[in-house]
Amino acid sequence: MGFRLLFFIIVLLVVEVYAFQAVKTNVKDKWFLVGYSLLSLAILVYIVYGFFSFDRSVGQTKFTLFTMGLMLVVYLPKMVLAVVLLLEDVFRIGAGVLNYFTENDNESFLDSRRKFVSQIGLGLAAIPFLSLLYGVTIGKYNYKVIKQRIFFPDLPDAFDGFTITQISDVHSGSFDNPEKINYAIDLINEQNSDMILFTGDIVNTHAKEMHPWIETFNRIKKPQYGKFSVLGNHDYGEYVAWPSESEKSQNFKEIKDLYGQIGFSLLLNEHTIIQKGEDRIAVVGVENWGHNFKKAGDLNKASEALNDKDFKILMSHDPSHWDHEVKNHQKNFHLTFSGHTHGMQFGIEIPGYFKWSLAQYVYAQWAGLYEHLGRYVYVNRGFGFHAYPGRVGIMPEITVIELKKGEKVA
Structure with a gap:
């Protein structure tokens, strides 16, 4: 840990030297x-202190969120600037070597920095700076209601037009604006859906994080x-060092209780039947199952007594579960609701045309609707935020899915 922190400080110092040179060239x-x-x-000094004082028994706090946000807002732009000047240095050194061997004694080994190169670097650095600043001030609460209609040939007739609102990844320990959260709750209620699903991560780590937000x-x-709800990977409290196993277990119990305290039925590797007239569908909920995270989900246990003909809606927090187990499962899970990725809270998205995020290099399904042989997964971009206290390009989401009977019209 000591070596990594030292390396981290050295990198920041090198970045600072380059950034100062760019400023000095222009001012x-x-x-x-x-x-x-x-x-x-x-x-x-503040950022280094923040990393030094991180307490693994506490986990993420408002202080660590602010520190991470400050580091990204300040140093990501400076890193862009440093790369531009580093490329200039490569050119300057190359020119100096060439000049040396051609014995041109009237020239210094290194040319002076070009002002226009520094100006280009500063201009490029302004893009991430303004974007990240927007993300921590406005973007993190810029809620979007995204609506999607999905067609199923075998949807029971009574459920044609059935609507489902999904939220995911609340991370209540990160919230700092009650007015914005109340606005988001109003948006959820305005959808007037037939059912609401919450696909996990109610807190960052501790049950007490949600207490101010229960009402x-x-x-x-x-x-x-x-x-209905399921658990996410953060709900297990596994990202901090606990004084004892009993305290960790008590926290986990309290987190499970939180879902009931806000009116959600928590499904723990089980299912429930939704009856509408003579028709029915099954809502199946598994505990967290992630290809690179905790594997507590048991799909077979959750779907006991169901067969491949039953119309099934699955809640599974991590979309890698769909990719690795669900999409080819013999019981045919028609529609899966997931979250977890947050779309990395950073990317570019032009609805209907283009979307990009670093998340796509980690998850095959990372935001929006995906299909495989008539089976679907919808990955919610997340309600809250974690680690980086902001959102750039990938906005917090409230999803509304409408189930339709029949084949999709091209």
Whole structure:
């Protein structure tokens, strides 16, 4: 840990040196440069202190969220700037070597930095700086209601037009604006769906994170066909060091109780039947199953007594479960609701045309609707935020799915 932290500090110092050179090339005022240097040093010390003081028995806090946000907002742009100047240095050194061997004694070994190169670097650095600043001030609460209609030839007739609202990845321990959260709850209620599903991660780690928000989330109206939930990987409290196994177990029990306290029926490797007239569908809920995370989900146990002809809606927090087990399962799970990825909270998305995020290099299904042989998974982009206290391009989502009987019209 000590070596990695030292390496981290050295990298930041190198980035700072390059950033200062770019500023110095464009600004000659002595006191501005002194002020810039002092501010940069103060931010660096604050960030290093934040990493030094991280307590694994506590986990993520408002302080660590702010530290991570500050580091990204300040240093990602400076890294862009450093890369531009590093490329310039490669050219300058190459030119210097060439000049040396051609014995041109009238030239210094290294040419001076070109002002326009620094200006290009500063312009490029402004893009991530403004984007990340937007993400931590506005983007993290810029809720989007995304609606999707999905056709199934074998959907029971009574469920034609049935609507489902999904939320996922609340991460209540990260919230800092009650007004924005209440606005999001109003959006959920405005959908007037037949059912509401919550696909896990109610907290970052500790049950107490949700306590200030229980009354707020109790405002989610219970629709005619119920509110159901499953656990996410963060709900198991496995990302901190606990004083004892009993305290970890008690926290896990309290987290499971939270779902009931906000009116959701928590499905733990089990299913429930939704009856509408003479027709029925099954809502199946598994515990977290992730290809690279905790594998507590038991799909076979959750679907006991169901057959491949039953119309099934599955809740499974991690979409890698769908990719590795669900999509080819013999019991034919028609539609799976997942979350987990957050779309990395950073990317580019033009609805209907283009979407990109680093998440796609980790998860085959990372945001939106995917299909395999008539079986679907919808990956919610997440309600809250974690680690980076913001969202850029990939906005917090409330999903509304409408089930339709028949074949999709091209």
